[in-house]
Amino acid sequence: MEQIKTLEQLSPLILAQFKRGVIANAPLSPASFQREIQRGTLFAQRMDGGLILLRRRDGFWRMSFYLQPDGDVTSLELPKQTVLEIPTRPRDQALKRSETLWEETGFRLLFSRQRMELARRSDEFAVRSDCCVRPAICGEEPKILRLMEENYDRRTACLPTDDELSEDVAAGHIFLAVTCPEGQVAGFLRLLRTKRIAEVRQIVVSEPFRGRGIAGALLNQLTLAEGQKGHVWVAQNNVAALRLYESFGFAKDEWTSTVWIYQ
Amino acid sequence: MREKLMEILTETCPGVDFETETALIDDGLLESLDIVTIVAEIMDAFEVELNVEDLVPENFNSVDAMLELIQSLAE
Structure with a gap:
């Protein structure tokens, strides 16, 4: 695992992943990368056909990944307490399928989330609170x-x-x-x-x-x-x-x- | 170039009106997951190389902005 200290160091690692068929779970913006770099909390781990980015937090890690169709995750050495979130829509089938891969790597499902959207507030919503x-x-x-x-x-x-x-x-x-x-x-x-x-x-x-x-x-x-x-x-x-x-x-x-x- | 880009975009995100939308990212019509796919396709189709700094909403809010980015990288 290498610490990322500059955007110039990170750029080629990420760009090497932009190939047809690549999937990613939580791509960060340049501003977010910059913030993590300044805090000294961004780390990368390369693997065959993919890249793992880890953001260090207090007592745990947040993980993002880029994975090619032939990506091999078996060689990964992840720190304990690594949290991974995989958001998908029905059309993100390859990303959804990657869940099996992560499960085989040793990840355990904690829970699932559902997104809800509000176009207009209900007229019937009533507040009853003191x-x-x-x-x-x-x-x-x-x-x-x-x-x-x-x-x-x-x-x-x-x-x-x-x-x-x-x-x-x-x-x-x-x-x-x-x-x-x-x-x-x-x-x-x-x-x-x-x-x-x-x-x-x-x-x-x-x-x-x-x-x-x-x-x-x-x-x-x-x-x-x-x-x-x-x-x-x-x-x-x-x-x-x-x-x-x-x-x-x-x-x-x-x-x-x-x-x-x-x- | 425009035609090729439109082909990539409509294949990646069917149902989005790419001809008229000018706030694709800001309005949530394109998500960061889509940008990864689109950038991979753009780099392959137009033989250009982007930098991490290029992955900002302004460059992907409209077809014109994406074309401008591709053109600047091709020069």
Whole structure:
């Protein structure tokens, strides 16, 4: 495994993979590569007919791959706690088939996700909660981080870095549910907004406050601008979340993903 | 060149209106998985070599942007 220290070092490795029939699970943008390089967290491993890119995190690794039709993954030496996500649509059949290959390599399926899309909010969605919802303000990041850590598996939840969290708070993309009049933080919603997409990245209600309509009150903050669509990825076994999103107006789209771990 | 590129694009992503769309990436009509396939096909068909820095949305938001990229690499 070699550490990638410059884009110039990375470029030929990736470009060598751009051949007819190549598949990839999570190609990164040049800006993302640059960020990983600056943090010293990007590593590569070559193999016959493919390339593995590993991003080092606190106690685990995130993996991306480029694989040729004749790629041989048997020689790979992966670090323990490597997490791999394979998003596919029905037409990504070769990528879907690669799951068998990774399973044979030693990856274990953790769970599957379903993407849902929102074109228009349901008129019938009603909020019944005694909590107040307001945008998070600068300085509240530790409370949000604590809730994230208590409620998510860091390896699979795509949680923001400290910097990204501060940026999200400053941009008004994080909302807190606060009990009245005690002022306790009961949950939060984190959105990711681009020109065309408003994505629910995380929504959390702390255990003691569940069953009080707080998730609905948080989700109610999701507004769509003209021409914008809503997206959310939901674990397929999270029936309560699937129901909540459906009642808001979300519907399953063609994307699913599988999340794997090499232990 | 345009015809060949259109052939690659419609084969990779059937159903997308490549003639008129100008925000293919920004609007989510092309995904990063599609870009890998398209770049592999472009490099093969036009015998050009891209750099990682070229893999930005601006270069793949429209057919014209992709043609411009191919032309600049071929020069």
